[in-house]
Amino acid sequence: MRRDTFLKSLLALGAAGGLPLAARASGLNLKMMLPANPGGGWDTTGRALGKALQDAGLAATVSYDNKGGAAGAIGLAQFVNASKGDPNALMVMGAVMLGGLITGRPPVSLDKATPIARLTSEYNVFVLPANSPFKTMDEVVAQLKKDPGSVKWGGGSRGSTEHIAAAMLARAVGVDPSKINYVAFRGGGEATAAILGGNVTIGGSGYSEFAPYIESGKMRPLAITAETRLPGVNVPTLKQLGIDVVIGNWRGVYGAPGITPAQRKALTDLVVAATKSRTWTEALTKNNWTSAVLTGPAFEKFVDDEFASLRAVMVKSGMI
Template sequence: MRRDEFLKTLAALAAAGALPLSARAAPTWKMMIPANPGGGWDTTGRALGKAMIDAKVADNVTYENKGGAAGALGLAQFVNGSKGDPQALMVMGAVMLGGIITGKPPVNLSQATPIARLTSEYNVYVLPANSPFKTMADVVAQLKKDPGSVKWGGGSRGSTEHIAAAMLAREVGVDPARINYVAFRGGGEATAAILGGNVTVGGSGYSEFAEYINTGKMRAIAVTSPQRLKGINVPTLKEQGINVELGNWRGVYGAPGITADQRKALTNAVLAAIKTKSWAEAMEKNAWTPAVLAGAEFDKFVDDEFALLRATMAKAGML
């Protein structure tokens, strides 16, 4: 075989994902982040992109933020614009599942290709520094007195902080349908609303609020974990007599229509990236918990999560 023919064959195999990573040039990847800048998905996507470059499975990673509708707008753009692209990734997670259940968008997550679950994170509830309330007990007392007067700020409708707020209301004897939940398109918007005192209480992953909690601009009053988070002195809801526990996992999907070999190559690239030092540093900095799951196990997990979240939301009066 002539050299030019050999190179053409090699390029074709690489494009199809049929060569091992070591035999291919590291490509440029496209990362869809279906949320505005500044939130958990944004942080996850950019940390993963950096780790992919560090793992030498990517020469470059480009990012596109498309917020709204619990990730459904970004999902639609990803599904319609990335068909068959073996170098396209989309960040997703429990929030997207909840949004699909409540919003019933025209696109479906099953149109894209599952790759891997990466992390899990519990939510923290915070008050603005100048809030007249000091504890979750204060918030609950006001919630019982006048549910509409307590503005809960967080991610899109169906997000884990929305679900947890509805579950909390139900646990303390308040109709979940009466909670005043203010949804934001991304963590940056929610953070600005909390800092500006435009909501009573805000909820999100701890990593999104850590900087403001540490500098005293927000007061952390509860976490949704089963026990206190390591190194973080914030009481759980359960400690405070509210039987609510809810985690928020994040993962990545590939484009629709990629081949089995391309999916395997994409999965291997992601798994190589999360073994890097930069990914370990991101995990520690953001207080993420490792929750790696890939292949058929991840497929089954997503199906089970849809069923579990739908049941939880129905019980909390959200459907």
């Protein structure tokens, strides 16, 4: 094929949204909605994905928009209303958003956006401020049984996985989950500051968010919500402590409403290619994330199943 004919073919493919990734990369400008304040898991995930896309030559630029509040519902509403038909728009989301949508029932639902891919899975860790009078989870549980309201649980928005885990823990140790004193924050940065400042008794979030503070001794880890111990992490699971609670926290990305099937496939291919890059692999290791890539109908079914599963857990735990 002559060079000029080849270039015309590439231009035609690009206009149709089906241009091969390597050919489209140089001029691709992506917009990433991060529906939380800076410093949290969604922020870290979105920026890690953006860096992987750029480092792998899959995108020329990636711009970020942090919009925290209501477990991601505020960012979701802005994304849905402002990005209709935009094939270059992505929004980070995950289990926390599903929990928030169940409890908050906002006017804009997740089904307005376009499922692209699940990216990672990780587990929550419960921590104490370094100067806490408590030393172990047993001591926290003893105080919880004595006076549930005196134990302030700090974490993400209502309906977040750490909120659900706290309610599940309370139920597992014989405390009415509706009596837990949960303090919700709009992002991981705010929750971290509250824990470090001693403004809450105990805090919860994804292990990656608290890892630097655990390693520096500013936070004391008590337990992880995993089924078994995490590799290289010297923290017991709740199950090992005799508390039968296991809950994971996954994250993924959605595209804008109204994009075509071809545009959705191109965006999915772009994200999957980024997850195979060296930069993304390094991010997984650094943040102790588990790769959990899932796309297409399987991802859609997974989200539907997660909605049903989380709702059942929240009802059982007295949250709704």
